Amino acid sequence: MNSSLLSADTIAAIATAQGRGAVAVLRFSGPGAADVLRRIAPALNDPQPRLQRLAAIRHPESGELLDRALVTWFPAPRSYTGEDTVEIATHGGVLTPQLVLDALFAAGARPAQPGEFTRRAYLNGRLDLLQAEAVADLIDGRSPALHRAAVHQMERGLSRRVSDLRDAVIGTEALIAYAIDFPEEDEPPVPPARIRASAQELIARLDALLRTAPEGELLRDGALTVLAGRPNAGKSSLFNALLGTERAIVTDIPGTTRDALESTLSIQGYPFRLVDTAGLRTTDDVVEGMGIEVARRYLSAADLVLVLAEAGRPLDDEETLFLATLPSGRTLLVRTKADRREDPATDHGDGIHVSASTGAGLPELREALLRTAFGALLAEPAEAPLVTRERHARALRTAREEIAGFVAALDDEVPMEFAATHLRAAAGALEDLVGVVSVDDVLDRVFGSFCVGK
Missing domain, CATH: 1.20.120.430 (tRNA modification GTPase MnmE domain 2)
Structure with a gap:
């Protein structure tokens, strides 16, 4: 899309999610917004800026009454896009908002492209490019930490x-x-x-x-945290305990987990993608071998690895060698089944001792996960960019x-x-970052991931 043509017409879209609900919001923006408004709400002759008015919404061609809705008029340049903009709050549901949107198209508006409202806000100087990306993070963000960063960026x-x-x-x-x-x-x-x-x-x-940057980028998708260890080391039990729900099958039979299970976990608002993998061992079982191969692929992409070994015994040579192959700053040794060890006074090796059945050690493990994955961000002031x-x-x-x-x-x-x-x-390079120099293909990538009504 050529940015020079963006403001030549008036765009319209439903700005709220589709489906059953109390209220739906539609918005239209552009040089013809006032004309479109007059055609669908003829009784609203003199709308006052930023004052919500109740008005009958009619189809501009048939005159059919579609809804009685709240209409707000935002004249340029004091609007989200910097152009004449109107927001209509109709009754919710699937049909009513769509009928009103069809009426907007019949009145002279065209369908908005994904992110086009925010793109116009950027082109009209209402937002810089970093703020525009923060809008997307506010919409798509799934962690409180990313939400805080996006609000500050806005x-x-x-x-x-x-x-x-x-x-x-x-x-x-x-x-x-x-x-x-x-x-x-x-x-x-x-x-x-x-x-x-x-x-x-x-x-x-x-x-x-x-x-x-390394930890800031993890706020979007979460830190990929892989549980690894030999079969029956307690990976699935710890996976369930950290999540607070039974997602993985837990038995005393080694090799029960044949594939990787992934779920999201939030620790003090910071996101983690927790993955339970098949136990690492040499096996002739074809299906289990496939699960082990999946586990190794996850390990190669992991941001953080939890190596599990039972408490109360020394690490064997294979476990010691495995630990040595992992990055020390992104690996935690976790001693599982701490409640079962025969002599609690004797703990072989280092690590965080936990019990999935009693919950002992889980708060310390969560704190270690947080510090290891997001320690640099935690050290920053609360409002630091x-x-x-x-x-x-x-x-x-x-x-x-x-x-x-x-x-x-x-x-x-x-x-x-x-x-x-x-x-x-x-x-x-810094000018490109804030969007001082606008390049169409860069803008297409930034705004193409937006929802249509934004």
Whole structure:
């Protein structure tokens, strides 16, 4: 879709989920919104801005009464899209909203594309690109932690941080301009050391923001947490205990779990994707072998691995070797069946001791999961901006690499005016991040995942 054509017509859509309900909201926006409103609500001659009015909604061609609805008029530019916009609250259900939408089309509106309302808000300067993505996170987010990050981003928390970084890059360029303006001076008004220090400070600020990226991206889908260990180590019991429900079959027969079970878990508002896998062992059973192969695929993609072994016994050589192959910072050793060990005073090996049957150790395990998967975010202030998308991290990494390239060029005694091209590229990456430079294919990717009414 060509962004230059977006405001040439009036778009309409149902903005609430379809199905049985008390109220449905429809919205239409564009230069012809006032005309469309007059055609479907002829009795509403002089709507007052942002004042909800009860009006009869009629089909513009047949005059048939479709509903009596609440109508709100938002004249440009003080509307969500920045254009003339109308919201209609009809009775809910499937048929009534659709009949009113058909009437809007007959009155001159066209169907909105996914995300087109928010795309118009961005193009009309009502939102920047980071805020627009936050709208999508507010709609699609399934964890309180992502919701908090999205609300803060809607309030321009991340946008302000990126804008400040861009201003600082431009400020460093300005220092270079001062230095270049006085080439004949032995000591220019801006010492090179100050310019270099300014660039180094920018790198440190970008690094601080980028540190939130790995965990920030997990807020959307959840940290993939895989339970692994030999058969009958208590994986399914612990899986059920953490979820608080019986999802996995639990027996004393080794090899009961033949496939991977996945479920979502929230710990203090932070999302986890908990996966119970088949026990890892050598087997001639074809079906069990397929389950073990599935388990290994999950392990290769895991953000966090819980290695389970029964309490009260030392790890065998195979378990020790398996632990050594896993990343230490993303692996937790969990000692299961702690209530069954014969001598509670003797605990072989490290790890978190838990009992799925009594619940002992589960609070400590949940805390360890939270700290291991989201420790960097927990250390951030409550309202600190977070990097929650790969697009954000990619642009910030590009800016950092360019500034580092500028510093390296200075170290190699490259003339400052040539080294400064790195700063221009860094500023460009930050501008792309907030959407200062709009590119149609980038916008299509950002808004294409939105629901139609947004």
